[in-house]
Amino acid sequence: MASKTPAPADRAGVIARAALDELVALLAGRGYRVIGPQLRDGAIVYDDLARADQLPAGWIDQQEGGSYRLVRGPDAALFGHVVGPHSWKRFLYPPAQKLWQAERSAGGFTVTTAAEPEPPLAFLGVRACELHAIAIQDRVFGVESGDFTDSGYAARRQAALLVAVNCGRAAGTCFCVSMQTGPKVTEDLAYDLVLTELLDDRRHDFLVTAGTARGAELLAGLPQRPASAADLVEAEAASARAAVQSRAMVPGVADLLRQNLEHRHWDAVAERCLGCANCTMVCPTCFCSTVEDVTDLSGDHAERWRKWDSCYTLEFSYIHGGGVRRETAARYRQWITHKLSSWHDQFGSSGCTGCGRCITWCPVGIDITAEARAIRDAEGS
Amino acid sequence: MMTPHGTMAAPAQLDPMTPRPFRIRQRRKELADTFTLALAPDDGGGFAFQPGQFNMLYAFGVGEIPVSISSAPDEPGEILHTIRAVGKVSAALGALKPGDMVGVRGPFGTSWPVEAAYGSDLVILAGGIGLAPLRPAIRQVIAQREKFGNVVILYGARTPEDILFRKELQSWRGHFDLNVEVTVDRVTGAWGGRVGVVTGLIRQGGFDRLHSIALLCGPEVMMRYGVRALHDCGVASERIYVSMERNMKCAVGFCGHCQFGASFVCKDGPVFPFDRIEKLFAIPEL
Incomplete structure (x- = not known):
C-alpha cells in the first residue's frame, strides 16, 4: 500500500x-x-x-x-x-x-x-x-x-x-x-x-x-x-x-441484532436456511478458516494447510461433547450478528459491504437485508 | 497488551502460526484417561507464561489441540500440560514417550487475576479437568499465601476415581490456612467423603462476600450454577472470573472458530471477568 x-x-x-x-x-x-x-x-x-x-x-x-x-x-x-x-x-x-511443512528427523521433526x-x-x-x-x-x-x-x-x-x-x-x-x-x-x-x-x-x-x-x-x-x-x-x-438500488440495510442494525439474540425469527430463518455455507464462501470479508494436518504415505513428511471454513458447518464450533451451535437457527444468528453487529466491536466497522453476493448466491434466496428488517419489524413481539 | 485482569505475555515467536519444537521430559498418568506431559523447549529458548494461559500442542502428522498450562510460571523444571484423551490428537499425544518431540505454539490468552486478588479472599471452584488450568493459580497463591485473605478451594469430580491431582489436593487440604473441599457427583467403591454437586459447597461460605475474588473453571453448566451461587452469596459479577472453552484452531483470532459474542475466546479469553460476558452466558448455542 x-x-x-x-x-x-x-x-x-x-x-x-x-x-x-x-x-x-x-x-x-x-x-x-x-x-x-x-x-x-x-x-x-x-x-x-x-x-x-x-x-x-x-x-x-x-x-x-x-x-x-x-x-x-x-x-x-x-x-x-x-x-x-x-x-x-x-x-x-x-x-x-x-502454512508450513515438517520432516521427521532423528529424535523428532523439523518445521520449515x-x-x-x-x-x-x-x-x-x-x-x-x-x-x-x-x-x-x-x-x-x-x-x-x-x-x-x-x-x-x-x-x-x-x-x-x-x-x-x-x-x-x-x-x-x-x-x-x-x-x-x-x-x-x-x-x-x-x-x-x-x-x-x-x-x-x-x-x-x-x-x-x-x-x-x-x-x-x-x-x-x-x-x-x-x-x-x-x-x-x-x-x-x-x-x-x-446509486439507484432497490435494497437497503435497516438503520441501526448493529444494536438491533445485539438486542435480539433471542428472537423467534431465528427459527423462521432456519426453516429456509440449508446451512450450505454459500453466503460465507462468496462474502468478500468472511475470514474463518480451519487447518488440516496431512502426512504422506511414508509418514515422514507432514504439512499444515489453512483452508476457508464456514460458521455454518456443525463441526465449526465442535468441542468435546459436541458442537456449540447445533441448530441452524444458532448458526444463521452467528453469521448475521457477527457480520452486522459484533464485527463493530472486534474491528471497528461493519463486516458487510452491501455487495449483495450472499443474497444472490443463496440457493433459497435468503436476503440479509430482509432478515434484519424482519427482526426489526417483529421486535418485542 | 494489558488486560483488565492480567498481563498477556508477548508472543514467544515471530510467526504465531508456526510450532516450536519442545521435548517431552516426563509423562505421568493421572487418571484412566488423563495424563500430564512435562515439556521443555528444544530450541534453546525460554518460555514465559501466566497462570491460566494455554498452548497449542501439535502431535506430528496428526494435528493440534489447545491445552492449558497446568504448572505455575515459577515452578522449577518443565512446563506441564494435563490432557484428557478424548480425541484423535489427545490420544496421539498420550501415546508419546519421554524424549519424543511435540510442536508448541503459545502461550496464548488471558490469565487468572492472581496479583489483582492481593488482599482479597479467594474462592476457587473447579470441576473435573477444570482443576488443571487453575493449578498454576493455586500454586501461586500458596507460594505467597500471606498476600491473600481466606482461601477456599472447592473441587468436584464425577466419581472418586476421577479426582485429579489427588495427592496434591490432599497436601493442600493439610494446610491450616486453606479451606479445601472435595466432592463427587456419584459414589463408587469406598468413599466416605462428600457427595453432591460442587457448586452446593459455595453456600457454606468462609469468604467475605464483598472482598472476594472467585475463579471458576469446569463444564459450562457447573460455572453457570457456580456463578448463581456466588451471586446468591453477594459476590458481584466483576469479582468472578470464568475460563471459557470453545473450538480453537489458530489461537490468534484469525480462524473465527472460538467466537463468543464479540469475543475471541483465544485472545480475549479464555479467562473472562464474568461481567463482561454475563449477558451472553445465559443464551443457548451462542
Missing part, C-alpha cells in the same frame, strides 16, 4: 479503451500478476488477465435472491457487470494455503516455513464495495495494527496494486448505498487508480484518477488527454445511476 496522495479532480485524465491493453501490458512488464474479471461457466469470475480483451465486454448480470444470469447489455461496456461469485479475497487470502516467492498482485476492476472489503480484511488480519499480524496476507496486500472502477449500474441485490460503501470510489479508500467507463455511440473511454504516487506514475505512462468538465459530469451521472 503506497501512501495516499489525494489527486484533485483536475488531475483526472481520459484514456481510450485501447489504453487498457497498454495498462495490462505495463503491469505485466513490471512483474505484476494481473487479475481481472472475465466470463467463465456462465458467471463473471476473477482470474489471471493477459489482455484487456479478456474482460467481459458487453455482458451484464441480472441478480436477485438466489438468481444470477448473464445477459447481453446495451453496449460493449467492459465493466457493465457488477460483482459475481468471486471476490479479491481469494487472491489476498487464498482458499487453501500451506520457507514460502515460494509470489509475484505482486495487480487487481483490475475493484469496485467501491470491494475496496471496503479489502480494508475490512486488512483490519482482521492486522496489516497495520492488531494483536497479531497474518504475515502472508500482509505481504500480499502491501505489494498489491489496485485499479478500481466505479460502477455505472447496480444489480438487483446491491445495497452499498445503505452501507455507505459505494457505489462511487471515494478518496479515503486505498486504491492506485480509479476508472469510470465513459461509453456512448461516439466513444469508449475511461476517466482515470490516481490515488497514489504509484498510480500517478502508471497513468503518466498511458496515452491520455486531460478530462473535460463534460467527462466529469458524465462520470457523475454513471455513479448516480448505480
